[in-house]
Amino acid sequence: MDTAAGRVWKRYTFDGYGETADGAPWTGVGVGRPWPILSGERGEYALANRKNATPYLRTMANSANDGLMIPEQIWDKPDPTAYGHVFGKGTGSAAPLAWAMAQYVRLALGIEAGRPVETPRVVADRYARTLPAPALTVTGPADMSTADGKSIEVTGTTTAGKVYIAVNGVTTTVTPSSGSFTATVRLPAVQNTITVAAVAADGGTNAVTRTVMSFGDRLGGLADPVGDDNGPGSYVYPASGAFSRGAFDLKRFDVYRDGDTLRLVTTLAGDITNPWGGNGMSVQRLNVYLQTTPGGSPQPALPGTNIATGQAWQLTVVADGRYPMGAYAPGGEKISDVGLSVLPATRQIVASLPVSALNGTDPRAVKYAVAMFSDAENGEGIGNIRPVYSLEHWQTGPWWIHDYRFGGGAGEYSDALPAKDTDTSDPNAIDVIVGAGQDQSDVLDWTKHTPPVAVPLLGLDE
Secondary structure: OEOOOOEOEOOOOOOOOOOOOOOOOOOOOOOOOOEHHHHHHHHHHHHHOOOOOHHHHHHHHHOOOOOOOOOOOEEOOOOOOOOOOOEOOEOOOOOOOHHHHHHHHHHHHHHHHOOOOOOOHHHHHHHOOOOOOOOEEEEEOOOOEEOOEOEEEEEEEEOOOEEEEEEOOEEEEEOOEOOEEEEEEEOOOOEEEEEEEEEOOOOOEEEEEEEEEOOEEEEEEEEOOOOOOOOOOOOEOOOOOOOOOOOOOEEEEEEEEEOOEEEEEEEEOOOOOOOOOOOOOOOEEEEEEEEOOOOOOOEEOOOOOOEEEOOOOOEEEEEEOOOOOEEEOOOOOEEEOOEEEEEOOOOEEEEEEEHHHHOOOOHHHOEEEEEEEEEOOOOOOHHHEOOOEOHHHHHHOOHHHHHHOOEOOOOOOOOOOOOOOOOOOOOOOOEEOOOOOOOHHHHOOOOOOOOOEEEOOEEOOO
8 A cells, every 4th residue: 555655565454463443552453554564575576576676665764753763563544643643654563673674774785786685595495496296185174164162173185294284373293194184283263274284205395274263162043034134124225335235234143152251253144344444344333232131121222223122131242343342231331341353254253252241141041132233433323323314315415324324214314413313213223133933124113113123132043
């Protein structure tokens, strides 16, 4: 991407190491920003191909602070932040990053010499000459699969004498027997990269990579029909391409237990994009209501949702890539933090919280209500939820209503009201999970039921 410093690169897609969406310090999740060191590496690539590398060196220099120190990461937005970030200059990351400073010196020397000055002989000998690759087939696990628990068996066949299986940096060495190999490896993270490398006696290599999800032991789940991301049947998506079709369409909800951690895994039918630089997602706001004590009367959900639950709930888990999230009591008291992992490849949102937040209730005995909303910036609606406006207002109102709000509900925009909506009888839920024999179009129909409409609390596999 182009910045005030010049052209820069990020490490990889969906990098979560960096400041949060609004520029606040990294909390364990965030948004990876551009690294000036990568401009230097790109410069060396250009140099090796006899091209001009000076623009890359200049970009690195432009990113430096007043003390001429090159930072780890630079801010990638022109808009000012409350944290003083400047477009094209260092974030709160390390400055200097010794690695980046060394890269700058190496590129400068390379430009002077007319070629890269540091090409390790062992690397050139290993990769500059062609060696026959041994045969390698990985028969399990399947790519993008979900493990049953925190370990998995890796199997396959090869003509090589050694196989190295690396999981998130931890390597297991296997000696094949009669051309076959098998090994059980631990899966330490929610998303795990398994790299299987076969090495022949002459040094020839072959490698296969698998991505495997590991949430813990599955306790149960709920399914939802695909294509019902239209509320009571009348809601229409915003026109902006930021709202990809199916991005609000609930497909599955599953509950896992990983030791003392409870993982609520929501699978969507459409792609999870992140157009506004949130922590993995930026257009959705997910609510999961938990009933840990059976019974009770219908109870309003969180403010701004315009829905209720069919019975009382004791805890709600909010997952949001840009704004406050956590596990909350009905009165708004925060019970615990909630960790967020967004897996775009499998279209999954993973909310993790301590089992202790359930106050001793077995997660398998809990009833759950799942609802998806459109995420709002502060001041756009109550509770960081965007209102759904009437179809007529969506079609004829301000352009940004048509482009960035759902239509097909009730009411019009009003800046004078906290809800920013003249009619809050319609639910702001785009999709919910309902029980057997129920129809979402009926459950969410505010014209047939006294508002707020009541979403059912359901037992796992109900």
